[in-house]
Amino acid sequence: MGRYGWISLTTDYGTFDGFVAACHGSIARVAPDVRVIDITHHVPPADVTRGSHVLAQTAPYLPESVHCAVVDPGVGTDRRGLAIATPGGVLVGPDNGLLIPAAEALGGIDTVVELSNKDWFLGDLSRTFHGRDLFAPAAARIALGAELTEAGPRADPGTLVRLPAPVVTLGDGYVEAEVLTVDRFGNVQLAATGGLLGGLGHDLLLNGGVRARRGATFADVEQGDLLVYEDSAGQMAIAVNNGRAVVVLSVTPGDLVRVANR
Structure with missing residues (x-):
């Protein structure tokens, strides 16, 4: 494989402890010139679904x-560690569904290997910190150009753990979809794509009783009013101009929201 100048990190480790620094250190010990981008370390603890979407x-x-x-509630069990090659990069992490949506977003799965070569571990493998001892050093070796097959045997892509598909239902004048994520602004992102808004009108009802307007940006509604729009990820989303839609709707990821014509 070719070399990579960048490694991204996504975890649920938070930033109050030394876990993230230890992962940076593992990378630096193997590949000191490779740069690291921290996507986030504030995935809710053990929330594999949230981490996968981010x-x-x-x-x-x-x-x-x-x-x-690394969002890995199964750390230390017999769940596999994986490296997945795609046309747009390589993904490294646990076999719990976390990596699959990103692999699809990067062009689809080309090759999968199981991370089992002990020479790739950073010292003794901790039972509870594979981010430091397995995944970060493996990512560093791959960034330096190591072949994936050096990491361990190939794995059948069909055997990989996949998360359940989020619920999206289309009906006459409505879309019902699962909440995927809620961002720090309180905006509610749905599993439905933004393109489905084209089949709805401009005056909407959410969950049968909350009034909203379809629009393109937050200022399309008055302050405090609800907006249904296509967000920057191409998903249908709900916001409140200068407010928090998650509070108004009282939803959490996994809940269903019906967006219907008024």
């Missing part, structure tokens, strides 16, 4: 990279 919606906008992602 990674998939961000990775295509980064330089071609090795993307190291």
